[in-house]
Amino acid sequence: MRSNKLKIYTVTQINRLVKAAIEEILPPKMVVSGEISNWKRHSSGHCYFSLKDQDSILPCTMWASDFKSVKFSPENGMAVLATGRIDVYPPQGKYQLYVDKLEPAGIGALQLAFEQMVRRLEAEGLFEQMHKKPLPPYPQRIGILTSQSGAAVDDIKKSIWDRWPCAKLFLYPVPVQGEDAAEKIAAALRDVNGRNHKLKIDVLIVGRGGGALEDLWAFNEEVLARAIYNSKIPVISAVGHEMDTTIADLVADARASTPTKAGVTAVPDMLEVLGQLAHFEENLRSKAQWKLELCCENLNTFLAGAIFKNPLLPVQNRQQQLDELCAKLTDLIKETLAAVRNKLHAGYVQIVKIEPHRLLGKKTVELSDLKNRTDTAIRTIINRLQIQLTAQANHLVGLNPKAVLTRGYSITKNKSTGLLVRCLDDVQPADLLITELAGENLIESEVKTKQNITVRNQD
């Protein structure tokens, strides 16, 4: 078999030959139409995926440096046009398409990116009506974010001042197209918001004149959408009318379809306001007049009342009451006196009827009878008492100590002390003694000696 003179190649040699053949035969730049599958974006930023159609599959690689310029987000199943070159990838022994440009097939990439962003921001709720701030009804200080050079700034100014000449306008010049326009407008929005405690802007208008989709692109970018959404000051979008809607229009608190219509959205019509004021004035005047008349009427009703017609009425009523009481009191006291007088007279009549002389004679007889009876009774009692008294006196005589003197006893007293002499100790030698005898006779004697008879008898 070896003698067939077939050359033997290494794997590397084969891959090199295939690479050379591809380079020789295929054009260096090809556009491939297919559907994305196995989409994978590595953390390095490089993208790996496949393009496929009904029957076959083509592996693809897109470097991060190239993917940077892709404006939409590739997804599996998306029909795309991939531009690049075919080359061999020796480590895996496969060929693949190295993509340097990726576009959606059918619609443009810008449109797709716009639609994708709309969906994403919508899902986050940035367009929801509940987040829209109410516009001030009579704004005094209006900020305008637009290009200094464009026609839009004059259109906006004129549209405001035509309706509301009292507004003060503040222009914040920003680029409205080009690479970093969106970022600059967003920065201006944040700046104005940050300084608004001093600026005191009531409402902001962000806009530009009409243009192609690419010219308006800044107003479709997420960075501006988020800046509008985060603004504390209400924002009105006023972007030229050639495109239906920008994302800025969807996020803004209110939308004017062109810069020339910004005034209608932002400010009220001065004439209308003046008309309203006149109406209010008239209304207020007539209401006040009506109220005044009503009060006057009420007052008159009060004044027509009895108390104001005759203010003396309460006094007079009381005078009458008092007079009545006074009359009653006088009548009463007269009645009382009359009654007493009547009683007195009746008493007199009765007393006269009594005939006192007759009564006196009868009473005298009764009295002397009573006196006789009393005398008799008293005398009886006195006699009885005298008898009792004599008996008691006789008895008392027997008890008298001096009665014994008649029987020969005597009473001896010490003259100096006046005390009865009962024993030897009651006297001293030379004391004077008084001895009482019956018949109130007294003897005075002197003590010579004291002797105890009992003691002497023993001696």
Add this chain to the structure above:
Amino acid sequence: MAKNNENDVSKLSFEDTIKELTGIVSKIEQGQISLENSIQQYERGMTLIKHCRQILSKAEERIVKISEENQTENSRKKTE
């Protein structure tokens, strides 16, 4: 005592005085008090009535004065 009573009377309000007066009338009316007491009550009543009359005549004077002032003011306003 009498002086105290008079002092009391001058401080009494019209309504209180009328109340006391009514009480006196009904007390005499019932006739259950002595003649002496009746006379005392009558005397008291007359003092009270005098007091009431004074109150009323003062009130009347004030009202007349107030309404006169009011009328002068009104006519002055009208002439203005």
